[in-house]
Amino acid sequence: MDTSTGENGYGTLTITRFDDQEHIISGTFEFTVQGNNGELIKITDGRFDLNYSN
Numbered sequence: 001m002d003t004s005t006g007e008n009g010y011g012t013l014t015i016t017r018f019d020d021q022e023h024i025i026s027g028t029f030e031f032t033v034q035g036n037n038g039e040l041i042k043i044t045d046g047r048f049d050l051n052y053s054n
Helices: none
Strands: 010-019 024-035 040-051
Touching: none
Parallel strands: none
Antiparallel strands: 010 024, 024 040
16 A cells, blocks of 8 residues: 655654663654545554664
8 A cells, every 4th residue: 555644744753762871762643644535534542562672
């Protein structure tokens, strides 16, 4: 499925944890994209936990 976050797409990303000692970033997200047929698709309750390095 192809999607786009063009003029009808929008969303939020919230950082809930930024630990510079353990190098962890955590957060939540939600967004809406538009499919090829114009239908709006909502992604909700997204969550991530990432390790990073300097």
